[in-house]
Amino acid sequence: MTMPISQRPALLTHYQTIDTPFLYVNKPVFINNLQQLRSKIEGLGANLRPHFKTVRALEAAEYLLPTKDAPVTVSTVKEAEALASKGYTDIIYAVGIADTKLPRIAQLQAQGIHARVILDSLEQAKQLNHFCEAHQCSIAALIEIDCDGHRGGIPPEDPKLIEIAQLLETGAADFQGVLTHAGESYQCFEQQALIAAAENEVAAAALAAERIRQAGIACPIVSIGSTPTAQSYQHLDGITEVRAGVYTFFDLVMAGLNVCQLSDIAASVVTSVIGHNHDKNWIFVDAGWMALSADRGTAEQPKDCGYGLVCDTNGQVLTGLQVITVNQEHGIIQATDGNQIDLSLFPVGSRLHILPNHACATASMHAQYHVFDLNNNDYQIWNRIQGW
Amino acid sequence: MTMPISQRPALLTHYQTIDTPFLYVNKPVFINNLQQLRSKIEGLGANLRPHFKTVRALEAAEYLLPTKDAPVTVSTVKEAEALASKGYTDIIYAVGIADTKLPRIAQLQAQGIHARVILDSLEQAKQLNHFCEAHQCSIAALIEIDCDGHRGGIPPEDPKLIEIAQLLETGAADFQGVLTHAGESYQCFEQQALIAAAENEVAAAALAAERIRQAGIACPIVSIGSTPTAQSYQHLDGITEVRAGVYTFFDLVMAGLNVCQLSDIAASVVTSVIGHNHDKNWIFVDAGWMALSADRGTAEQPKDCGYGLVCDTNGQVLTGLQVITVNQEHGIIQATDGNQIDLSLFPVGSRLHILPNHACATASMHAQYHVFDLNNNDYQIWNRIQGW
Numbered sequence: 001m002t003m004p005i006s007q008r009p010a011l012l013t014h015y016q017t018i019d020t021p022f023l024y025v026n027k028p029v030f031i032n033n034l035q036q037l038r039s040k041i042e043g044l045g046a047n048l049r050p051h052f053k054t055v056r057a058l059e060a061a062e063y064l065l066p067t068k069d070a071p072v073t074v075s076t077v078k079e080a081e082a083l084a085s086k087g088y089t090d091i092i093y094a095v096g097i098a099d100t101k102l103p104r105i106a107q108l109q110a111q112g113i114h115a116r117v118i119l120d121s122l123e124q125a126k127q128l129n130h131f132c133e134a135h136q137c138s139i140a141a142l143i144e145i146d147c148d149g150h151r152g153g154i155p156p157e158d159p160k161l162i163e164i165a166q167l168l169e170t171g172a173a174d175f176q177g178v179l180t181h182a183g184e185s186y187q188c189f190e191q192q193a194l195i196a197a198a199e200n201e202v203a204a205a206a207l208a209a210e211r212i213r214q215a216g217i218a219c220p221i222v223s224i225g226s227t228p229t230a231q232s233y234q235h236l237d238g239i240t241e242v243r244a245g246v247y248t249f250f251d252l253v254m255a256g257l258n259v260c261q262l263s264d265i266a267a268s269v270v271t272s273v274i275g276h277n278h279d280k281n282w283i284f285v286d287a288g289w290m291a292l293s294a295d296r297g298t299a300e301q302p303k304d305c306g307y308g309l310v311c312d313t314n315g316q317v318l319t320g321l322q323v324i325t326v327n328q329e330h331g332i333i334q335a336t337d338g339n340q341i342d343l344s345l346f347p348v349g350s351r352l353h354i355l356p357n358h359a360c361a362t363a364s365m366h367a368q369y370h371v372f373d374l375n376n377n378d379y380q381i382w383n384r385i386q387g388w
Numbered sequence: 389m390t391m392p393i394s395q396r397p398a399l400l401t402h403y404q405t406i407d408t409p410f411l412y413v414n415k416p417v418f419i420n421n422l423q424q425l426r427s428k429i430e431g432l433g434a435n436l437r438p439h440f441k442t443v444r445a446l447e448a449a450e451y452l453l454p455t456k457d458a459p460v461t462v463s464t465v466k467e468a469e470a471l472a473s474k475g476y477t478d479i480i481y482a483v484g485i486a487d488t489k490l491p492r493i494a495q496l497q498a499q500g501i502h503a504r505v506i507l508d509s510l511e512q513a514k515q516l517n518h519f520c521e522a523h524q525c526s527i528a529a530l531i532e533i534d535c536d537g538h539r540g541g542i543p544p545e546d547p548k549l550i551e552i553a554q555l556l557e558t559g560a561a562d563f564q565g566v567l568t569h570a571g572e573s574y575q576c577f578e579q580q581a582l583i584a585a586a587e588n589e590v591a592a593a594a595l596a597a598e599r600i601r602q603a604g605i606a607c608p609i610v611s612i613g614s615t616p617t618a619q620s621y622q623h624l625d626g627i628t629e630v631r632a633g634v635y636t637f638f639d640l641v642m643a644g645l646n647v648c649q650l651s652d653i654a655a656s657v658v659t660s661v662i663g664h665n666h667d668k669n670w671i672f673v674d675a676g677w678m679a680l681s682a683d684r685g686t687a688e689q690p691k692d693c694g695y696g697l698v699c700d701t702n703g704q705v706l707t708g709l710q711v712i713t714v715n716q717e718h719g720i721i722q723a724t725d726g727n728q729i730d731l732s733l734f735p736v737g738s739r740l741h742i743l744p745n746h747a748c749a750t751a752s753m754h755a756q757y758h759v760f761d762l763n764n765n766d767y768q769i770w771n772r773i774q775g776w
Contacts, residue, residue, distance in 0.1 A: 019465070019489065019776055053716055075678075075717045077407070095717045096662040096672055098737040101407065120663055123736050151718060152663050152672055183715070274484040275508055275540050284484055284540055290463075290752060291776075294682040327571070328441055328748055329463045329483045330539060348511050349486040360716055364678060364753075367774050386755050388407055388679075 002028050003374040004314040011372060014379055015313075020272040021291035023366040024353060025382070026315065027373040030248060030266040034063055037230060037247050044236040047071055049092065049223065051245030052079050054360045057369060057382035058086055064248065073243045077104045082385045084113045092116045092223065094179065094243065096144065096152055099127040106137050116221075118179055120144040120153050125164045129171030140174040142221060143212075147204035148197065150183030156208035162215045169217050177221030178208040181243070185228035189257065189302060198229035206238030231259040249359035252309060256301040262309070262317055267363060268353040269308070270370075271331065276343045283333040283346050287354055289326040293361035307331065308354040315353060323354055390416050391762040392702040399760060402767055403701075408660040409679035411754040412741060413770070414703065415761040418636060418654035422451055425618060425635050432624040435459055437480065437611065439633030440467050442748045445757060445770035446474055452636065461631045465492045470773045472501045480504045480611065482567065482631065484532065484540055487515040494525045504609075506567055508532040508541045513552045517559030528562040530609060535592035536585065538571030544596035550603045557605050565609030566596040569631070573616040577645065577690060586617035594626030619647040637747035640697060644689035650697070650705055655751060656741040657696070658758075659719065664731045671721040671734050675742055677714040681749035695719065696742040703741060711742055 005012050034050075041048045050064045053075035061083060065072055068087045073094050074080045080091045081104070089112065093105065097117040108115040119125060119141055132138055143164050146153030154160055168175035182201035188194040201224045209219040225243030227250075236242070246253075249267040250260040271287035289307075298305040306322035310333055320337030331354070335341050346352070356362035363369070363384065371380040393400050422438075429436045438452045441463035449471060453460055456475045461482050462468045468479045469492070477500065481493065485505040496503040507513060507529055520526055531552050534541030542548055556563035570589040576582040589612045597607040613631030624630070634641075637655040638648040659675035677695075686693040694710035698721055708725030719742070723729050734740070744750035751757070757770040 019492070020486075021776060095674065096736075098408075098660045098662045098674065100660055100737050104407070121736070124663070127736065151713075151715065151720070152665070272486045272488055274486045275512070277540070286483065286486065286776075289683070289749060294684070294749060295677070296682070296684075325539075327539065328752075332539070348484075348509070348515065349488050361677060361682060364716075388409060388674075 002026055002315070005372070005374055006314060008374050008377060011374060011377060011379055015372065018370055020270050020351065021287040022270050023363060023369045024268050024270045025369045025371040026266045027371050027378070028375050029264060031063060033247055033250060033264060033266060037244060041230065041236070041242045044233055046236040046239050047241040049073050049241045049243045050248065051075070051094070051243050052083065054245040054248050054363060056363070056385045058082055058385065059380060059382040061086060061088065071241060073245070076388045077101055078388050079385055080108060080115055084108050084111060090114050092118070092142065092179070094118055096120060097124060097128065099131055102128070102131045102139065105139055106135055109137055109139060114140065116140040116142060116176060118142045118144045119164070122160065122164055122167060125167040125171070125173070128173045129167065132172035138172060138174045140176045141168055142177045142179045142223065143208070145178050145180040145204055145208045147180040147201050148182055148184040150181070153180060156204045156211065161208055161211060165212045165215065165217050175217065177219050177223065178205055178212065179221070179223040180205045182224070182226045182229045185226050186253065186257070188228060191258065194228055194232040194257065194259070195234060198232040199234065201226070201229050202233065202236060202239055209238060227254060228257050228259050246359055249363065251359040252305045252355055252357045253297040253301065256298055256303055262355065265355050267359050267369070268311065268355050269362060271352055271354055273346050273348050273350045273352070275348060278343060281334065281340050281343070283341065283343065285331045285333060285352060286329060287323070287331045288329045290328050291365055292323065292326055292331065292354060292356065293358065293365050294326065295358040295361035297357040305357060306336070308356055311353040311355060313351050313353065390414055390703070393760070393762055394702060396762050396765060399762060399765060399767055403760070406758055408658050408739065409675040410658050411751060411757045412656050412658045413757045413759040414654045415759050415766070416763050417652060419451060421635055421638060421652060421654060425632060429618065429624070429630045432621055434624040434627050435629040437461050437629045437631045438636065439463070439482070439631050440471065442633040442636050442751060444751070444773045446470055446773065447768060447770040449474065449476065459629060461633070464776045465489055466776050467773055468496060468503055472496050472499060478502050480506065480530065480567070482506055484508060485512060485516065487519055490516070490519045490527065493527055494523055497525055497527060502528065504528040504530060504564060506530045506532045507552070510548065510552055510555060513555040513559070513561070516561045517555065520560030526560060526562045528564045529556055530565045530567040530611065531596070533566050533568040533592055533596045535568045535589050536570055536572040538569065541568060544592045544599065549596060549599060553600045553603065553605050563605065565607045565611065566593055566600065567609070567611040568593045570612070570614045570617045573614050574641065574645070576616060579646065582616055582620040582645065582647070583622060586620035587622065589617050590621065590624060590627055597626060615642060616645050616647050634747055637751065639747040640693045640743055640745045641685040641689065644686055644691055650743065653743050655747050656699065656743050657750060659740055659742055661734050661736050661738045661740070663736060666731060669722065669728050669731065671729065671731065673719045673721060673740060674717060675711070675719045676717045678716050679753055680711065680714055680719065680742060680744065681746065681753050682714065683746040683749035685745040693745060694724070696744055699741040699743060701739050701741065
């Protein structure tokens with residue numbers, strides 16, 4: 001439980017000097033989220049390979065990654081380069097590789113970084129082999145497996161799986177394993193459905209690895225993960241590592257899936273009231289889509305949270321209030337439970353916190369995060385790694 | 389008409405070295421957009437006060453603003469401070485003011501900048517007067533008028549209009565006029581509806597100004613504007629200035645309103661093909677919502693463009709193709725006209741351009757813009773002003 005900011009006068013004074021809107025990180029909640037998942041996954045006998053795409057701040061890496069050789073996942077080469085600059089050495093770039101990005105990967109490898117790419121076609125495997133031959137290097141690659149029809153990858157039963165593995169194994173590239181992501185678990189609103197998605201993710205990756213090994217090819221890495229399934233594994237037989245990112249900050253989409261509580265959400269946008277519409281019973285705030293993002297991830301969930309739920313400055317949810325509309329620098333808060341808001345309780349200049357639909361998207365709108373540890377009377381700024 | 393990049397070998401070589409995804413600005417199209425609107429508004433006898441929120445790059449300001457004292461609109465104090473640092477002096481911060489932001493406004497004013505704020509309540513007017521008294525300054529304010537029920541402001545007939553104007557006029561603040569924004573014009577899909585919205589915007593602002601003058605108070609600034617109405621005014625009687633921002637880059641939402649053509653869209657996201665799904669006839673690209681934004685502004689238009697339309701590297705629209713889904717760093721392109729895509733035409737590593745739904749939102753995802761002037765063989769980087 002985090003102490004309320006009102007009981008930390010020095011931090012409160014500082015908090016009030018930061019102009020709104022800004023991204024507030026509740027550090028004890030963040031640290032607890034990290035510990036909970038690490039403990040669960042390591043307890044099931046696998047490694048945790050956190051996805052850096054959500055936090056994307058080097059100041060956060062020391063909490064996310066216990067050692068410099070701890071495994072990490074990235075969504076951009078830029079993140080990999082930033083982590084490498086701080087000495088982190090075990091990186092998977094988990095977006096299908098195009099050969100145009102290989103020079104930067106090769107550069108990382110030349111620095112002694114284990115920078116791995118993923119691919120799901122013979123075309124990419126040929127490009128990778130060709131690049132490695134031409135540049136006298138041996139870039140490590142994993143084959144992306146499609147476990148649920150969500151996006152990329154090939155099914156674990158696909159004959160091309162073995163062809164690609166053989167092409168990499170016999171070529172200049174370095175075949176290292178398989179990777180899958182249960183992206184469809186975001187649609188699982190029942191616990192049994194989540195458990196089934198998690199089991200399916202485990203089974204698909206294990207099957208792919210088994211088929212590759214039966215073809216006489218080593219498959220040292222068997223990587224799976226999504227935040228919803230990561231909370232739901234019953235076992236990790238045949239799996240070497242789990243990837244997840246959103247669990248670091250959590251958000252309303254995850255709360256809607258019951259994989260976290262609202263109190264586990266570590267990131268919120270602090271906003272100021274800038275006006276009212278008394279006829280419509282609206283509060284205007286200075287957090288629009290520039291601060292919140294335009295993400296509407298809860299729109300298709302049983303509980304639609306609009307553009308975010310509303311808390312007071314102590315993080316207490318104000319029941320029934322939502323950001324119902326956003327423009328670039330305006331948000332409109334309305335009661336969606338049929339009650340009227342007493343607008344006099346929200347004078348111009350007063351502050352609210354908005355819980356994000358999608359932490360990755362909301363964090364991406366902020367070059368800096370304001371990180372408060374009220375339990376330890378500590379405040380930090382974390383700088384987001386931007387670009388690609 | 390812009391020359392195709394394939395006919396500019398030196399620029400093409402450079403273009404190919406920029407890692408995807410990135411924001412590409414077609415400078416001749418951008419310049420033409422600026423000239424067209426300026427010519428129209430000045431031809432109708434008013435000043436143009438461009439909204440800086442779309443481009444937000446100081447390198448663009450010299451094209452947007454012909455002189456250092458040319459009027460400009462901003463959506464954040466940060467933009468105002470950046471423009472002031474380059475000598476621009478006539479700025480309206482067009483988001484309802486909270487007193488917590490007044491110290492930075494006062495600081496600008498102390499530097500000789502005409503930094504104006506907007507408000508729509510007695511509460512804000514009292515706060516402003518109080519601040520000005522306490523800090524011995526006189527910050528200029530305009531009253532926001534609600535012309536169409538879109539968001540903030542008070543109706544031009546509202547008795548509070550005169551009360552607020554009198555409070556400012558007799559207090560320490562400096563009352564300077566009225567301002568409105570026809571935000572509902574984004575819902576006008578017929579030319580007659582747009583013309584009516586434009587006429588209504590003119591009439592509402594002129595009425596508010598007239599009522600204030602009848603109360604014996606000077607009202608030097610009568611400011612209106614939105615990109616759809618700015619293209620649709622038949623006259624500007626009683627109006628001193630027009631504000632607009634999206635017209636600088638234009639986008640698919642504006643094309644859907646027929647206030648621009650697709651060829652007027654000056655900003656696009658350059659992306660690389662990173663894979664295919666042959667069963668689903670999908671192309672995977674490296675532009676997800678991090679590069680495109682999650683804006684779905686065309687979703688409620690007659691022609692829904694998904695997360696963007698697809699062009700080749702010469703800017704030619706590939707008919708029928710759309711980005712149908714985005715994740716953080718993945719986009720999925722599909723044919724939405726019932727045809728099949730010949731995936732062999734889009735090998736891994738090849739490039740496409742994505743036209744944005746909403747230029748403000750897409751530009752906001754990029755710290756830098758890559759600005760090509762193919763007619764003059766010129767390339768620039770523009771740096772986006774970030775934060776608040």
